[in-house]
Amino acid sequence: MKCNKEKNLENCTCTYTGCPKQGICCECIRYHLKSRQLPGCCFPKDAEKTYDRSFEHFARLVAQKKV
Template identity: 75%
Template sequence: MECKKEKNLEKCSCSYEPCNRKGICCECLAYHLKSRQLPGCCFPPDAERTYDRSFEHFARLVQEGKV
């Protein structure tokens, strides 16, 4: 399958500027999952900017109705 990096970048909400996986969703997802995290695009903007991408943080946001 061909990567659609340029199209993915249009919707990528990752605020971590030196990230070399921006727009390469399959690499981003694999990277975060191996660390028990979710990619930044799963979080609302204010939560994404904390760089806490943990499953636990995501679960707290769900419980609070923020996701």
């Protein structure tokens, strides 16, 4: 499968500018799931900036109806 990195970057909301996985969604997801996290694109803008990508943080946001 060919990666659509340039197209993915158009919608990538990750604010971690040094990340080598930006635009390579399959690597990003694999990386975060290993650490019981979700990628930044799963979070609202203000929550993504905290860099707390944990499942627990995501669950709190869902409970607060922010996601």
